[in-house]
Amino acid sequence: MRDELVEALASEGILLEPEAVQFILSKSDPLAFTRAALSTMAQQPLIITLEDLRSVAPVAETYQAMEAIVEKLPDPAPLRRELGEIKVLRDITGNSTCEGSIADFARYFSNRFKKIKGMLARRRELVGCLPVPRALRMSREVRIVVMVNEVRTTKNGHKILEVEDDEGKCLVLIPKDSLLISESIVPDEVIGIVGKTSQKGDLVVLNELIRPDIPLRGVGMQPSDSSASVAFLSDVHVGSNTFLHQQWNNMIHWLRTEGRDRIHYLVLPGDIVDGIGVFPGQEDELEIENIFEQYGTLAEMLKEVPDDIRIVIQPGNHDAVRPAEPQPAFSKHISDMFDSSTLFVGNPCYLEIEDRTILSYHGRSIDDWISNVQGLSYDHPLEAMKEMLKRRHLAPIYGGKTPLAPEKEDYLVIDEVPDIFVAGHVHGAGFMDYRGVKVICASTWQAQTSFQRMHNFHPAPAKMPVVHLGTGMVDMLDFN
Ligand SMILES: [Fe+2]
Incomplete structure (x- = not known):
């Protein structure tokens, strides 16, 4: 049970110290308890300690009780529309x-990408946008529509976006002297990028950021x-x-x-x-x-x-x-x-x-x-x-x-x-x-x-x- 639990949680990116595992195993439904506990934490720590769990245990247990009530409720009635x-x-x-499987998540994000890409592709600034692998092979200005995986700031103050579309991944650099350097780009949003591929062909340097936005x-x-x-x-x-x-x-x-x-x-x-x-x-x-x-x-x-x-x-x-x-x-x-x-x-x-x-x-x-x-x-x-x-x-x-x-x-x-x-x-x-x-x-x-x-x-x-x-x-x- 212990190994199964640790493995199941690790596959979701949840790591626990040994005392915390022990504590979870003492619960009647360890997995459900952990999920409830995590949902009550303001921020998920890198490694969950016994102390983290103890501090949220009472509310996690009530939450589980509420979840149990919700689960037993019949499905919503066929509603009047x-x-x-x-x-x-x-x-x-x-x-x-x-059902929350990994395949479900892949399909979900791909649907989001498709829908928002549809809005962006209609924008004048993104006409002729290319899939990421093709854009990386171009030496001229390129246009891509991508979903943001991660945003990092380098020690020199530049920003690096890790992005992908349905054909490939790439990095996008926002130089620290760019007017867009302070723009907040959030994980999992879909954006349009106009930029120039680097000589090595490993990243795109951003010139313009296009959001789907509300048309004027x-x-x-x-x-x-x-x-x-x-x-x-x-x-x-x-x-x-x-x-x-x-x-x-x-x-x-x-x-x-x-x-x-x-x-x-x-x-x-x-x-x-x-x-x-x-x-x-x-x-x-x-x-x-x-x-x-x-x-x-x-x-x-x-x-x-x-x-x-x-x-x-x-x-x-x-x-x-x-x-x-x-x-x-x-x-x-x-x-x-x-x-x-x-x-x-x-x-x-x-x-x-x-x-x-x-x-x-x-x-x-x-x-x-x-x-x-x-x-x-x-x-x-x-x-x-x-x-x-x-x-x-x-x-x-x-x-x-x-x-x-x-x-x-x-x-x-x-x-x-x-x-x-x-x-x-x-x-x-x-x-x-x-x-x-x-x-x-x-x-x-x-x-x-x-x-x-x-x-x-x-x-x-x-x-x-x-x-x-x-x-x-x-x-x-x-x-x-
Ligand atoms: Fe609320």
Whole structure:
């Protein structure tokens, strides 16, 4: 058992000191425990020690308990894909096929590459782009489209990218005096490169970096005759003892009075409950300790919303669905607790409401963007969302905080340019316009938690962004 375990973990790049192996072997399901423990660590150490495991063991065990609950839940019900004027254009629900094998991962990354290469190949700057092996044989300026494997800085301050396409690998050099030297290039993103092959033919010296980005198409949505508005309520976190009852009630009162004629649609982009076993010590911060009761309570709370407002619900990383993205919609066990007219979707999800396309994503990858892209911070989550749009991918970085499921198609690619792009997760509130896309960060209904206080993080709770579907105007309502 010991050797099998060490071998299985080593094949995933996980190394352990002997005492740590001993500790894992004392658990009833050593492999599952290790995976749960790793998912709770902020960063995976090079070699995992006994101390590392001991410090995360309590939360890893609760997490495992939650995983066990999720696993026993039946698959998501064949879902309604329409609700009045709302259509689900695309999400993973009912389409998941992956088992997480190495072949699945190879197929997944190759699908990502193909999709984003398709966008890049249409760019004028990349016309005539060549496969890597052929480009290396050319002595003139070359154009290639590649996926980034690794980014290194040399001791002289140059940057070296290790990149590949479906035919070969090569190195790309960004000289330290290049204007692009401070550009943040993240692992596993797909980029276009214009550069010159070195004399030895072993690397390409970068001149231009091309990102798929959002095409320029003027600012703002083209007005339509819709008179409806859609409101977003992210990170409700029902069950937490920092849930903001009073502010929630203020919001419901507004929906039942002034907002009644204005709001036609309500979208909840994930973390609708606080869940269990999500972070160390969570049990001390719960007002409702049973996860099903948390959902039941929210279902009751949403019954106060006027009946003519259509509700769409998506899961996040605190919710009881698989943590790996793309996440499918809730299973029937949970969705049955809610009013039958509620529409349950996966994460991420493309929706169409009154001819407007909405990309709704819970936003877990914002953590990875912030730790990988210089200049990003939790104070400005919209900037992280802009990085996603530029790279046309919600969560490119594999092996960070965002677990990715290797589906045969990469559902995290931003294939279609949305009118509205909404995310939550980081409990910030704000909106901006990026190349005609309304980018929205949809607040939270939870006050600052002790974990956030410890990290000096200040959320912007109890705000509700409202987008008018006809004009594209955004209002940030404040219920504090
Ligand atoms: Fe979250």
